[in-house]
Amino acid sequence: MNGRRDLVAEFRSGNVRGLARAITLVEQRDPSARRLLTALGGELRRPRVVGFTGAPGTGKSTLVDALVALLRRRDRTVAVIAVDPNSPYSGGAILGDRIRMQGHALDPGVYIRSMGARGHLGGLSVATREAVRLLGAFGFQHVILETVGVGQSELEVAAIADSTAVVLTPGSGDGVQMIKAGIMEIADVFVVNKADLPGAQRTVQEVRNLLSLGPKLEWRPPIVTTVAATGEGVEELLEAFERHREHLERSGEGRRxxxxxxxxxxxxxxxxxxxxxxxxxxxxxxxxxxxxxxxxxxxxxxxxxxxxxxxxxxxxxxxxxxxxxxxxxxxxx
Ligand SMILES: Nc1nc2c(ncn2[C@@H]2O[C@H](COP(=O)(O)OP(=O)(O)O)[C@@H](O)[C@H]2O)c(=O)[nH]1
Ligand SMILES: [Mg+2]
CATH class of the missing domain: 1.10.287 (Helix Hairpins)
Structure with a gap:
């Protein structure tokens, strides 16, 4: 029951608890969150936002973890939001992710949380956008969105992120599924993770073939192979995001x-x-x-x-x- 001044002051103090509380209010669609966002108006800096989507088990969380580690080695601050439209739970990471992410638990340059739907139909993407805005205002330079559940969240995350990576694994053979689900269109970067498993090059070739069937676009989504578990290929992935970002700026697509x-x-x-x-x-x-x-x-x-x-x-x-x-x-x- 803190008043608006408290919330704004707590947020501005730089205490991560203020940030956490603000995101929870956003998630609950509490009107005081909108008042905070309005009060922060002049301080809103858009962080760099990348999204990871793909079927469960493809290694998104592992990849995100490796990307966080890389960004931290470069002295960048980074927040991760696991977006789970199917989960009524929120406020903490999914157990497996939490264990994996524990390497960053004591690092103030990293913030991790998950956001669930809490029964607010359509409210999750509004809430996620507002959370991104809060994270930028709080000073995070990068925000990584990871889809947890399957379904709408892929498209929603892609609509919020500057760059979206679609994560595939060798032998998953889900090319047709991707086209059906409109996933080809949302990919700015393709990741073939688990490249330590057999068939990675064939999967790369499949994606290349699928891309060649589509319209010729100014930006041809690169296909990056990674072994998230060892961090292999993660630098290349970050470079691919950077190149996409440059393309967005150069072409005017970013502004659009x-x-x-x-x-x-x-x-x-x-x-x-x-x-x-x-x-x-x-x-x-x-x-x-x-x-x-x-x-x-x-x-x-x-x-x-x-x-x-x-x-x-x-x-x-x-x-x-x-x-x-x-x-x-x-x-x-
Ligand atoms: N062999 C192999 N396994 C991986 C790799 N990356 C992740 N995994 C494993 O794949 C499983 C699912 O990973 P997770 O990151 O939770 O996938 P998510 O559901 O997409 O977030 C875990 O057991 C990981 O250890 C990889 O590059 N190679
Ligand atoms: Mg995950």
Whole structure:
């Protein structure tokens, strides 16, 4: 129940607990997080953000761990967020990852946590973007996003990151799956990890063939082979990210993506708010609910909610209007 000043002061003090609390508030979609982000407005520095996606077990966490170690050897600070849309749990890393990442546990230049969905439909990508913003404001130079679960998170992480690596392993033969899932499009870099296992070169060739089927783009995603377990190839991976970053700057694609990200985020915030408001009105306004049930189709009710609530300033007007349902939680404290 700390007030806004405390939260801002705690965050600015550089204490990692302030950062952790702020990210938890963001994750809970607590309005005080938005007030913190607004207060930090002038201090927001965009960190370099890379994302890792790929099937479970391909070695993403091991790779991320090796990349963190490399960045630390170069005196860069780095935060890792494990994004798990299927998990209601959060606040700590998945057990296996936590054990692996323990080498960095006492290093203040490294921050690691996972973020789960906590039942907020669509809220995870809004929350992840805000967490990235907080990490940048806190001073982290790099942020690494790792997808934990499978599903939507691949595309969401790719939409947030500057550069996205798709991690494959030898013999996984999932080329067709990748095309189906739209994974080819989101890869800025391909990683064939576990190159110590047989078949790595064949997998590289498969990806090369798949790429040659696609449109000729200005940026041809490089294919980097790694052995995450020993750190082999991780320097090359970092170089590939750097080259992609230079391409983004040179081509104007980086600016285009940054603009798209902001538009996405604004639209997501409106959608998130509107959905919560609509649910609240439908739960609280008995007449509205009765009419909806009588209509048997939702269109008139949806229209009415829009005309009642979609007025200028509504997004910031967090006090609930007339009709006090017991479920209504005051958003202002
Ligand atoms: N042989 C081999 N095994 C690896 C390599 N990288 C990771 N692994 C192993 O693959 C398993 C899954 O790794 P993990 O990083 O948890 O995969 P994630 O689910 O994609 O995060 C673990 O047992 C790792 O030790 C590698 O380069 N070679
Ligand atoms: Mg993992």
């Amino acid at each position: 993506r940054a603009e798209a990200r902001l538009k996405d985020e604004a639209a997501d915030l409106v959608a998130e708010w509107a959905r919560a408001e609509a649910r609240r009105l439908l739960d609280e306004d008995r007449e509205l609910a009765a009419r909806l049930l009588r209509d048997r189709v939702p269109y008139a009710a949806a229209d009415e909610i829009l005309t009642r609530r979609l007025t200028p300033g509504a997004v910031d007007r967090s006090s609930p209007p007339a009709g006090r349902g017991e479920e209504a939680r005051p958003e202002r404290s």
